[in-house]
Amino acid sequence: MSSRTFRITVRGSFDGLTPDQRAELLAAAPEHDMLHARFTAEGHLTYDLAARPFFTFRFLDSGEAEEDILDATARAELAAEGWLTERGYGFKALTSQAEDLSLAPLGKRQRREQAAKAARAGGDA
Template sequence: MSTQHTYRVIVRGTWEGLTDAARERLLAEVEEHGLAAMQFTEEGSLTYDRALKHFSFRYVVVSDAEDGEEMASAIAEDRAQTTLGRAGYGHGGLRSTATDMDTMKINYKGRR
């Protein structure tokens, strides 16, 4: 049985080939997907701005530690791809960065 680690993954991409209907839907919901919406969740939180150029998803992924950050990134990219596909949103290639929260070093500052 392998140890499970929790990863925070940011998946980034660019909008491409958006239909007029998709563009209208995204613009109608832009206020719900701004900076205040940035949080790491299993479902992923989508953020973008009115320019509709770039977007990002923030995911929490629990995966086997031996598979590492590469697997967590692949899982998150797959989730993003699925979400975007179901919504009918065109996009370019996805790229991601993952942080293993179980091995992350926390520096506590002493009291002054």
């Protein structure tokens, strides 16, 4: 059985931040900018607190079966909650969305690369 890669997005809203917490988040905002968003095993946080109170965590996980995406999603939600709680940041309205990349349609470049690989493999036979 092959390994599946899952991308999990956990979204929510900061809630009841103190002025100090807000200042702390604003000071750290450049490292959490949307332009640097990426999916990582430990989770990558992005937000633009100056514009709105919403945040997004992006997690990368894997599993062997399609059902493993449920456990991966639960782990991502717990990790996001843990990160926020550990720092004392209030939050609300957490939602998550998960994608199994093995089921995602191939892009134009991926289809071209796959066709080239198949052609090379056919020439080797």
